[in-house]
Amino acid sequence: MAKVGRMKLGSQGLEVSQQGLGCMGMSAYYGPPKPEPDMVALIHHAVQCGVTFLDTSDVYGPHTNEVLIGKALKGGVREKVELATKFGISISDDEKFENRGDPSYVRAACEGSLKRLDIDCIDLYYQHRIDTRVPIEITIGELKKLVEEGKIKYIGLSEASASTIRRAHAVHPISAVQLEWSLWSRDVEEEVIPTCRELGIGIVAYSPLGRGFLSSGTKILENLSEGDFRQNLPRFQPENLEKNKTIFERVNEMAAKKGCTPSQLALAWVHHQGNDVCPIPGTTKVDNFNQNIAALSRYHHLHITTMAKVGRMKLGSQGLEVSQQGLGCMGMSSGYGPPKPEPDMVALIHHAIQSGVTFLDTADVYGPHTNEILIAKALKGGLREKVELATKFSINIIGERKFDIRGDPEYVRASCEGSLKRLDIDCIDLYFQHRVDTRVPIELTIGELKKLVEEGKIKYIGLSEASPSTIRRAHAVHPITAVQIEWSLWSRDVEKEIIPTCREHGIGIVAYSPLGRGFFSSGSKLLDNLSQNDFRKALPRFQPENLETNKTIFERVNEMAAKKGCTPSQLALAWLHHQGNDVCPIPGTTKIENFNDNIGALSVKLTPQEMTELESFAAADVVKGDRYAEEMLATWKNSDTPPLSSWKAV
Template identity: 85%
Template sequence: MAKVGRMKLGSQGLEVSQQGLGCMGMSAFYGPPKPEPDMVALIHHAVQSGVTFLDTSDVYGPHTNEILLGKALKGGVRDKVELATKFGASLISEGKFENRGDPAYVRAACEGSLKRLDIDCIDLYYQHRIDTRLPVEVTIGELKKLVEEGKIKYIGLSEASASTIRRAHAVHPITAVQLEWSLWSRDVEEHIIPSCRELGIGIVAYSPLGRGFLSSGAKLIENLPEGDYRKHMPRFQPENLETNKTIFERVNEMAAKKGCTPSQLALAWVHHQGNDVCPIPGTTKVENFNQNIGALSVKLTPQEMAELESFAAADAVKGDRYRKDARTWKNSDTPPLSSWKAV
């Protein structure tokens, strides 16, 4: 099995495994929740394999994924992991979310996560989605207080614009930005990645396997269970899938030549983006987890990187990565601080 090394994430001292484990699919959004004993065993296997950077959120379930992680961390496991959770996507009704970053909500969300995870301090606490009604400085100001109180160690953002990241970082250093980055989701490369690098902020790539598409292609869609929200994502709709499946076929051909799986090849591409990038592929199966860490052994030349990128050029990928009604979830800006009056 490939050796999982360590890496520095950001400039504030956080060190994590070179690859993390996204835990969302164990409890939410990708079909029914998976059996708890199996998921606890998978988390323990990950930690024993050297993958110690675990990613969850209060909205996964909601709440049930954090409870699962809390159980998995018992018996001395907590001290071996770097635990990231998130707040900000508040479920207001079935499938409807409201993004919140007001100080009272931030504090209540943090207290709730600490309780469900049954821990004293969160290693990395992300604003999961940006509240576009509120200056980001207000949210970060409350997170800064939580750092000072010892409830969280490091602050992160997810799906924030470059200007929002800069403004947040001016209030308190941002350790990591989590964003969707894969062979077929590369919109972050123009402004957000360069801004993170300029500020010394670590990059955490979620959905590095294109939500599973870069692992198994169009047959992924055929096998999705009821309730899996990927069924509604634009790239997986029939009118786009016909074109997009060509991308997988090309990745698959190149993987066969290199003697690895398509998912290992796609994941290796993310790893080759730099030593400040940590992908967090999610899985619910031990064999897929083992395959994912095998990507660390796949070496790519600059020519192979360019060839891979040519398969999934921006004009080759059909469909947005989120539905139109989720636009506020992407690369979000917030109003200026001068516009805000504390209530």
């Protein structure tokens, strides 16, 4: 079992496991206390699995849960965990609750927790419930003193209003807010979540399984012991349960289709809300714990298409309709290191199609030829009819890293016939000239492509890295459906002339390398994992003299992404989607989890102010290095062709 990953919780420096462990039920409220040896063993198992964020409270028991945690952390385990506990709920002798936040109570509660946990410092100390009689500034002021005294590291709030969070944060930075957030508890989304994200506060989701309801539905009530407080919850009462049980039935049905449990699906939904969210499902059984952390792998299979299928768009004005985001397939076979395992790539393509991403992009030069063959294998069994397939011609490999760009009619026809054969299809949906042959008038190249359209061998014609003049001349011979260009936050040279030319003529825009060759996914860390023959190693922007400056671009994008609760790659792709409904980015990937992350960009909304801010991070005078080295492939800036009148066929 792979170790659970890590995440930043808030912006104050606290790092925790991507999923935590709620410990309340081990000692209280969900029936009688469970056997101590079993619970200690469960906590040790969690830590070994990488779940190091443990959640308790002085009210659990009361006190006995903290004592249990204290015992479990003996023998050097304390140093391996992030320990959160809470204060604020005082229980009287007649078992009545009183919320308290006065300074003397805060200090006494902290001292008590430190003693029971047998530690010197609490990692994250929450106010469990707000004392509405005491100004929040007073409570946080005392907590601030405890931070200064080294008795707590970070301050948190639980079930606090947006106003209270803001006022508290003004006294001392709040690291995390704990709130109930699950598929059936979403009232926090309107105000509390946006407030946390605005202020850089982490979000800890308690009861992410709806008090266990999203694990087993109404069956949960059959196994509740006499002292289980869930028996009194309104949602579990007969008058509400009949309707609520249909919620579980529908979740369970989707889970079955996805090959996971309903609890994994429900937890995956919470994980998908953003990388600033840490759910802390509670359990008292190792089997359930293992099932819960498996939700982290299901997270990568739950994406925008599970909640709403990836939409469709018109690409250009000639009738071609594609998915709103495509899949660049090059890296599966070449360019970015050695070819990836064929079964994995076929599975990825199938997953993409099931997710609604049906616009697949390949080229005869990828491999060369092997990428087209891979695509053909993936499209067997009736899948061809479900996709829009784009391939390209014109880059003829003549040696190690040496290319000859060809657009002469004979080569165009032979290339098309070769691609049709390798793809094992009768007609190519969209056929791009990959690079422009500057020795051949564009009218001749497009003239041959026009014949191929008339013969039914291709449906639509496209250009890639073509100048405005070349686009206009080509379009005059036969309508160009799409132009493929490199367009991303740090490659915006196309905006001055290419984009307006396309829009003037009703030509769709296909943005390749929308993540800056992967830079906007992981920044300079990308270079640590590049294989020996990955051509990105030679790109100017990744050279040491440029990388030091360029990495700050990623850092700023990453910072904004964290505030918005998305990944930097999602933010970079969302920026492109906001350029207009005539733009289709085609990010490439070889991993299903990255694919899912990429299409999650479709749900990221950006304001005009955020667009402007993002663009400022990677302004032309900030980015260091060209897109390509001089000896590499030409770009649109060097793609004008001679006039037709000058052509003399040899």
